[in-house]
Amino acid sequence: MRCTLGVDIGTSSSKGVLVGADGGILATATRAHDVERPRTGWVEMDAAIWWDEFVAIARELLAGVPDAEVVGVGVSGMGPCILLADERDEPVRPAILYGVDTRSTAQIERMTAELGVDEITRIGGSTLTSQAGGPKIAWIAEEEPEAWERARRLYMPASWLARRLTGAYVLDHQSASQVSPLYDIEGECWHDPWWTRYAGEIERPRLHWAGEIAGEVTAEASALTGIPAGTPVVTGTIDAWTEAVSVGAHEVGDLMLMYGTTMFLVATGEETLRTPSMWTTAGAFAGTRNLAGGLSTSGALTAWLKGLTGADYPELLAEAAASGAGANGLLVLPYFAGERTPIQDPDARGVIAGLTLAHTRGDLYRAALEATALGVRHNVETMRAAGADIRRIVAVGGGTQGRLWMQIVSDVTGLVQEVPATTIGASYGAAFLAATATAAPGEVPTIIDWNPISERISPDEGLRPLYDSLFERYVRLYEGSRSVVHELAAAQRGAAPTTAPTTTPIAPEAS
Known part of the structure; x- marks a missing residue:
């Protein structure tokens, strides 16, 4: 049975899928794992x-699936992560994760001062934030000189898998x-x-697009994995972009909304849009550009509440539904791990406003769900203010x-x-990339054939006035509490407060 294999390395688990030639899922597998948080603001693996x-x-x-004939392998992973390895491909330290790791604040400030914000955005598209890989590399160089002295190669999860499977040293344009x-x-x-100034002696990976073949499975990798030697492996990319591929949300005018441990948004267009509040990136495919954003917590926040209350998810969801819109007057800022876009503030912290002795855990859980939704709205309005033409929204993720x-x-x-029939996520998108890369001419599958839309979620227009008012308060609550939570964040680190973020959230009327 001809099929492709896709694996995605996520923040809290790795997921794999075998997919038949028609897009049907033949088998799935998952392995849970944890990140390491050795210090406040550090997230490693x-x-x-x-x-x-x-x-x-x-x-x-x-x-x-004993009769599986694997014709291609797709790889994907969280990112941007910074994994530096020596000349023998031994990691010199644990990988530093994406924007949830906020250790490189000093490097961001210094590099911005050295290069100039206008030149940085002209060359790279985005201002430097906790999401940027360059300052994380600079942090290793400055803070861990022994590790830096041995560093010779740069990897992310997808490119690390491609290297171990094929021996190819590549990175896709989107990740780069x-x-x-x-x-x-x-x-x-x-x-x-x-590169010369900040990456020093690190060898530059060859650049491919996500769906291009990186190489073939080696005999050594075959012996370990059971995948036949000679099987093509695609280059792959960061999980949010692979998720967009998995649901067909990678065309011009599309917005992919990924529900996961964090929340991620990717708007696709042809023009390079630059705004200090969001991330401007290359697309997964040639000829496309993205304006992207992400909340530092979403599923992580609901999981925290689940652990704190001892209730299970069905209980909490039922109680949140009973609480009703507005959570009986509660308002939460979901910045429990700092925040990425659009405020770009690693020292932001969670705030729960309006609590009384009458409030229940259902109210609190409802307010947490509304907080992530308000964060999504903040990002969407910022994207549109920057010129993004968002015509279609596709939801994906757990x-x-x-x-x-x-x-x-x-x-x-x-x-x-729009909700597609299959929302298993990036592993499915990786399998699709492998299928398109290895298909015979005239037999290239389309994601619509593989994964058609099964449901549409429409807003309740009667709730618009309530949520318009709540959003305005959401923006004001951050602005009003920022100085206090920065002081608290500094106390948590045992250090002086960092410089205030260079951007401020857009006001509701700017959308």
């Missing part, structure tokens, strides 16, 4: 987990564009002067299994969300 879990997942999938400011977004190449959460997002944003 041992890269050995990525490969070990890929091997375990591949073997489980193939054992479950988030190693700001080392990538030239208009030239679609590494920016020589800044959170799409909960209808209440999606309904709240539609009610708060006023947007219709």
